[in-house]
Structures are given as C-alpha cells and as structure tokens.
Amino acid sequence: xxxxxxxxxxxxxxxxxxxxxxxxxxxxxxxxxxxxxxxxxxxxxxxxxxxxxxxxxxxxxxxxxxxxxxxxxxxxxxxxxxxxxxxxxxxxxxxxxxxxxxxxxxxxxxxxxxxxxxxxxxxxxxxxxxxxxxxxxxxxxxxxxxxxxxxxxxxx
Amino acid sequence: xxxxxxxxxxxxxxxxxxxxxxxxxxxxxxxxxxxxxxxxxxxxxxxxxxxxxxxxxxxxxxxxxxxxxxxxxxxxxxxxxxxxxxxxxxxxxxxxxxxxxxxxxxxxxxxxxxxxxxxxxxxxxxxxxxxxxxxxxxxxxxxxxxxxxxxxxxxxxxxxxxxxxxxxxxxxxxxxxxxxxxxxxxxxxxxxxxxxxxxxxxxxxxxxxxxxxxxxxxxxxxxxxxxxxxxxxxxxxxxxxxxxxxxxxxxxxxxxxxxxxxxxxxxxxxxxxxxxxxxxxxxxxxxxxxxxxxxxxxxxxxxxxxxxxxxxxxxxxxxxxxxxxxxxxxxxxxxxxxxxxxxxxxxxxxxxxxxxxxxxxxxxxxxxxxxxxxxxxxxxxxxxxxxxxxxxxxxxxxxxxxxxxxxxxxxxxxxxxxxxxxxxxxxxxxxxxxxxxxxxxxxxxxxxxxxxxxxxxxxxxxxxxxxxxxxxxxxxxxxxxxxxxxxxxxxxxxxxxxxxx
Numbered sequence: 001x002x003x004x005x006x007x008x009x010x011x012x013x014x015x016x017x018x019x020x021x022x023x024x025x026x027x028x029x030x031x032x033x034x035x036x037x038x039x040x041x042x043x044x045x046x047x048x049x050x051x052x053x054x055x056x057x058x059x060x061x062x063x064x065x066x067x068x069x070x071x072x073x074x075x076x077x078x079x080x081x082x083x084x085x086x087x088x089x090x091x092x093x094x095x096x097x098x099x100x101x102x103x104x105x106x107x108x109x110x111x112x113x114x115x116x117x118x119x120x121x122x123x124x125x126x127x128x129x130x131x132x133x134x135x136x137x138x139x140x141x142x143x144x145x146x147x148x149x150x151x152x153x154x155x156x
Numbered sequence: 157x158x159x160x161x162x163x164x165x166x167x168x169x170x171x172x173x174x175x176x177x178x179x180x181x182x183x184x185x186x187x188x189x190x191x192x193x194x195x196x197x198x199x200x201x202x203x204x205x206x207x208x209x210x211x212x213x214x215x216x217x218x219x220x221x222x223x224x225x226x227x228x229x230x231x232x233x234x235x236x237x238x239x240x241x242x243x244x245x246x247x248x249x250x251x252x253x254x255x256x257x258x259x260x261x262x263x264x265x266x267x268x269x270x271x272x273x274x275x276x277x278x279x280x281x282x283x284x285x286x287x288x289x290x291x292x293x294x295x296x297x298x299x300x301x302x303x304x305x306x307x308x309x310x311x312x313x314x315x316x317x318x319x320x321x322x323x324x325x326x327x328x329x330x331x332x333x334x335x336x337x338x339x340x341x342x343x344x345x346x347x348x349x350x351x352x353x354x355x356x357x358x359x360x361x362x363x364x365x366x367x368x369x370x371x372x373x374x375x376x377x378x379x380x381x382x383x384x385x386x387x388x389x390x391x392x393x394x395x396x397x398x399x400x401x402x403x404x405x406x407x408x409x410x411x412x413x414x415x416x417x418x419x420x421x422x423x424x425x426x427x428x429x430x431x432x433x434x435x436x437x438x439x440x441x442x443x444x445x446x447x448x449x450x451x452x453x454x455x456x457x458x459x460x461x462x463x464x465x466x467x468x469x470x471x472x473x474x475x476x477x478x479x480x481x482x483x484x485x486x487x488x489x490x491x492x493x494x495x496x497x498x499x500x501x502x503x504x505x506x507x508x509x510x511x512x513x514x515x516x517x518x519x520x521x522x523x524x525x526x527x528x529x530x531x532x533x534x535x536x537x538x539x540x541x542x543x544x545x546x547x548x549x550x551x552x553x554x555x556x557x558x559x560x561x562x563x564x565x566x567x568x569x570x571x572x573x574x575x576x577x578x579x580x581x582x583x584x585x586x587x588x589x590x591x592x593x594x595x596x597x598x599x600x601x602x603x604x605x606x607x608x609x610x611x612x613x614x615x616x617x618x619x620x621x622x623x624x625x626x627x628x629x630x631x632x633x634x635x636x637x638x639x640x641x642x643x644x645x646x647x648x649x650x651x652x653x654x655x656x657x
Contacts, residue, residue: 021403022424022442022443023423023424023425023442023443024425025425025426026405026406026407026408026422026423026425027405027406029408030374030406030408051425057426060427061425061426061427064410064427064428064429064584065407065408065409065410065428066408066409066410067374067407067408067409068408083336083528083578084336084337084487084524084527084528084560084571084574085336085337085486085487085558085560086336087571087574088486088487088488088560088561088562088563088566089487089488089515090488120375120409121334121336121411121528121578121581121582122333122334122335122336122338122375123165123169123375123376124165124333124338124339124342124375124376125165125166125169125339126336126337126338126339126484126486126487126492126558126560127166127201127202127339127484127485127486127489127492127493127494128166128169128170128201128202128204128492129486129487131169133375136377137168138165138168138169138378139169140166140169140170141169141170
C-alpha cells in the first residue's frame with residue numbers, strides 16, 4: 001500500500017493531467033483505477049474539490065458503474081461472459097465449472113487473493129463464445145475443461 | 157513475402173497473437189523477408205485466426221491457424237492443411253455486398269495511405285465542396301436509418317442539429333455496443349477506423365460541429381487502442397484539426413449507457429441515468445448543446461454515401477430499409493461472424509444457408525434478433541424478411557442486426573428469466589417500471605417455473621406496464637424477449653408446470 005502522501009500527490013497529478021477535458025470525471029476515475037487497481041476512498045474529496053462537485057456526486061458515479069472498484073481485486077481478474085450468445089454456446093456450464101474450481105461465486109475473490117471472478121455482459125466475441133477476459137487478454141471458445149486449464153495457468 | 161494476420165478481437169481470442177509471433181520467428185529462422193500486416197477480420201469468425209498470404213498478387217486464406225500450422229506457410233502452400241484458396245472466392249465473401257465494411261480485413265487499419273488508395277477520404281473531399289444543407293440532403297436521400305437499433309432517419313437528425321442555434325455543437329459516436337450478438341461496431345473500429353473518423357468529420361461539416369467524441373465500451377480494449385492511434389494519425393495528417401477534432405472516451409461497464417441520453421450523461425461525467433425527452437439531444441445534448449448521437453455503423457456508412465452518391469446506396473434494400481446491413485451471426489452457430497448484405501434476406505436464409513445452423517448439428521430452436529432486447533423467433537417465422545418494418549410487424553425488432561442461434565436444448569423459460577435478470581442488473585434506476593418491474597419479473601417467472609400457472613396473467617400485465625411505462629428501451633423492450641418466448645414456445649412454460657406436478 002502506498003503511503004497516503006504519495007497517493008494524494010499522484011491523484012493530484014492525474015487531476016491536473018485531465019483538467020482540460022470536457023466532462024473529465026470518467027477519464028479521471030479510469031486513470032486512478034489504472035494506477036491503484038481501485039478508487040481509494042481518500043480520492044473522493046480530492047476529486048470533488050478539483051471538479052467543484054460534491055463528494056456524494058463523486059461517490060454516486062463510482063458506485064453506478066460496474067467497472068469501478070472501491071477495494072482492490074485479486075491478483076488476477078477472470079471475467080466470464082454471461083450474455084445470450086455465450087449462453088447459447090453453453091457458457092453456463094463453463095461458468096459453473098469455473099466457480100466450482102475456484103470455490104467462489106460471482107464478484108468474489110479466492111481466499112488466497114489470487115483470482116477475482118466477475119461476470120461480463122458481452123465482449124463482442126459472440127461468434128466464438130463462450131468468451132472470457134483474463135487480466136485484459138481475450139479468450140474464445142471455452143469449454144468446462146479449457147476454463148479449468150486457464151485457471152491453473154493464471155494461478156501459476 | 158506478404159502476410160496478413162488480423163489484430164481483430166476474434167483472432168486474438170483464438171490465439172492470433174501467438175500465431176503472429178510464430179510467423180515472425182519462423183521467418184527469422186528461415187531467413188525469409190516477411191512483411192506482416194495486422195489487418196481487420198474478414199468476418200469469418202470460425203476461421204480465425206485467418207492468415208492470408210499473397211500468391212501471384214492474389215490473397216490466399218489459411219485458417220483457423222494454430223502455431224503448429226505456421227511452418228507450413230513457408231512450404232508448398234497448395235498442400236497446406238488449412239488452405240482455403242483465394243479469399244475473395246470463398247462463398248461467404250462472394251455472397252456479400254460490402255459497402256460499409258469494404259475495407260475491413262483488406263487494408264492495414266492504421267495506414268492512411270492504404271485507406272486513401274482504397275477509396276478512403278473521397279466522401280469527405282466531396283463534402284468539403286458542398287453546403288451544409290446539401291450534405292444533409294444527400295444523407296437524407298440515401299435513406300440511411302440509425303443502425304444502433306432505433307432506425308431513426310440519420311438525415312433528419314442531422315438536419316435538426318444543422319439548423320439548431322448553438323455556439324458549439326457536437327458529434328457523438330455511440331460505440332457502447334453492449335448488445336449480445338453484436339460486434340459490427342467493434343470490427344469496424346478495429347479493422348477500418350478511418351471510415352468512422354471520416355464519417356464523423358462529414359457529420360461535423362453537415363451540422364457545423366467542431367468537436368466529436370467516440371464513446372467506446374471498456375470491454376473493447378482492442379478497438380480503444382486502434383481508434384486512439386487512428387485519431388492521432390488523422391490529426392498528424394491533417395484529416396482532423398482546428399475545423400473538426402475528436403476524442404476517444406471509454407465507458408465503465410454500464411449497459412444502459414448505450415441509450416443516447418444516458419451516454420451523454422456519462423460523457424459529461426455523471427451517473428449514466430436516462431434523461432427524459434424532450435428536449436431532444438439534437439437540440440440540447442452534450443453540455444446542453446445541439447448534438448448528433450449516431451451509432452458507429454450509421455456514421456461509417458456516410459463516407460460511401462457521399463463518395464458514391466445517395467442513389468447508389470439507396471438502390472440496395474427493401475421497403476423503407478435502404479442500403480446494406482452488417483448481419484452479426486452468433487451463439488450456437490456453425491458459420492458465425494459478420495455478413496454485410498442488402499436488407500431483404502429472410503431470417504431462414506440467414507440462419508440455414510449463410511450460418512449453416514447450429515454447431516451442435518441439432519435443430520435451430522430459436523433465434524434472438526436484435527440483442528438482449530430483441531424477440532426470440534421460432535422456425536415458423538423464418539420467412540420474415542430482414543427489415544425494420546418487417547420485423548416490427550412480427551412483434552420483433554432488428555436492433556443492431558445481431559442474431560443469436562439456439563439449438564433445441566435451450567430452455568426458453570430460462571432465457572425469459574435471464575432477460576428480466578439482465579434488465580434488473582443494468583437498469584439505471586430512474587423509472588419505476590424498469591427498476592422494480594424487472595425484479596418482479598424474475599420472481600414471477602420463477603413462480604411459473606415452479607408450476608404456478610396463475611403467474612402468467614401477472615407476467616403479461618407486467619410486461620405491458622414495462623413496455624408502455626418505461627422511459628427508455630431497456631425497460632421498454634425487455635418485454636420483447638420475454639413475451640416472444642411465452643408466445644412462441646409455450647411448451648417450455650407448460651413443461652415447467654408438469655415437472656412441478
């Protein structure tokens with residue numbers, strides 16, 4: 001964990017870098033999350049002051065969007081597509097196997113902090129589903145067997 | 157030796173990066189001089205990663221490639237186990253009318269020189285010599301309708317913005333392509349980003365707008381990267397500049413932000429809550445200024461309309477659905493991918509002839525047309541021609557032209573339940589029918605699943621309320637998949653009852 005001074009200095013830099021944008025809040029939150037892996041609570045008053053909006057508004061935006069985390073994720077994030085086209089290609093059986101293998105449900109992190117499992121609604125890979133994204137890398141045509149292998153590789 | 161291997165997400169998801177690396181490693185080991193171009197996808201998802209090698213000036217296809225198939229590309233190509241022959245001669249390619257996707261898969265997406273050589277920027281050049289009203293008239297005359305799903309005439313939207321008073325105006329491209337079974341926006345942005353940039357620049361000229369935004373969903377990292385690089389190139393080459401410039405913005409995983417007013421709020425840095433209309437975004441949009449909000453494919457269809465003329469484009473299609481539509485065929489499908497064709501094919505032709513049915517080789521039970529808010533069509537309705545009005549007449553919609561095939565193992569009650577569950581997860585919360593109705597919908601369908609037939613009139617009534625009382629298409633159209641499942645697949649709802657008894 002970064003010390004709080006370093007953290008607030010870095011957030012100040014991010015705010016400064018986005019000062020020229022129209023409607024800068026989403027780009028700012030993305031940049032903060034890219035830096036820290038989540039949006040720390042302490043960032044909220046700093047953002048609010050810089051954009052002259054209320055802390056409640058900043059919190060409201062963070063909580064509205066699925067992407068923004070209020071606490072750190074596991075070391076790896078496995079996103080499995082739950083949308084219709086992947087379901088048609090038997091994505092549910094892939095998801096069931098992944099949950100069983102990891103011993104967790106959606107939005108949970110394995111006790112060792114290795115993997116966070118998240119649903120995603122469409123990666124645009126609908127003609128080669130079931131699809132997943134592992135730490136930003138796309139994977140298509142998963143099977144219950146291949147998702148187990150994927151999890152083993154990720155955990156290595 | 158000239159080789160192409162797509163940078164498209166389909167190819168990457170199937171191991172494209174590893175194949176590309178293997179090609180370069182093999183070339184180095186053999187001392188062969190290889191020029192590897194990372195192109196867009198030709199749309200044949202089942203063949204990805206699809207490598208192409210130039211033989212006597214003709215591009216031959218090889219796929220789906222594995223790393224083990226790479227060495228063979230340096231031997232006798234005719235004997236390569238994955239050889240497909242000349243790419244343009246494949247049935248999938250020959251059957252299409254590629255207007256919007258003419259260059260996707262053909263050119264290097266980030267080469268403005270190749271873009272120009274393949275007819276790029278001709279539309280913008282022509283538009284520069286026209287008045288605002290002339291450009292708007294040309295787009296109106298082409299019959300182009302919003303390809304995002306609503307089907308609103310693009311020219312009329314532009315006219316409103318063009319004639320609106322405002323010290324600043326904006327062109328916003330909706331690239332929040334969240335519907336399952338749709339990937340045309342993604343493929344266009346990854347495979348031919350300058351077409352979208354050109355379309356937006358033309359829209360800027362037509363409407364007097366100087367700034368454009370592309371709002372891309374965060375689930376599309378490749379499209380975001382390619383679009384950002386393309387904008388920088390276009391700026392450096394003077395295509396973008398003081399007269400019209402643009403910015404790439406990234407969404408944050410909210411499906412509802414594909415709704416135009418919610419998208420505008422998100423772009424302004426707010427919660428993606430739907431706005432009541434009026435005022436129309438065309439008059440009070442981004443930052444309260446007149447704003448065009450168009451889908452990627454709508455904007456990307458504009459350059460060809462301007463370069464070849466409205467009459468050329470209008471000549472394709474049927475009824476009030478003019479031009480071409482990139483069909484996106486997905487789900488349990490043998491030959492899935494993107495297929496651009498004139499409106500008018502029947503659903504059956506698309507499903508059986510083009511897509512080849514299900515990969516499980518079982519009968520196609522249902523096709524969901526138009527994404528999560530689209531209706532499930534049974535085989536009995538496969539004679540429906542692909543057009544806006546034609547699908548509306550069958551209580552469906554074409555939406556963004558995505559089609560998801562399901563085989564006979566699909567449980568339509570579960571699919572109806574999922575539609576309600578998805579609506580509950582993604583509802584912005586502003587209007588009651590959507591926010592509460594979706595959760596009550598899940599519960600009501602669970603009652604049906606337990607064999608409580610008395611829940612059916614409640615579900616029907618709830619769907620009616622959501623349809624008529626919701627502020628936007630999320631709550632308003634969720635009844636389409638639900639009620640089409642109930643209407644066309646009554647056995648799936650009755651079976652649940654028998655099971656309970």
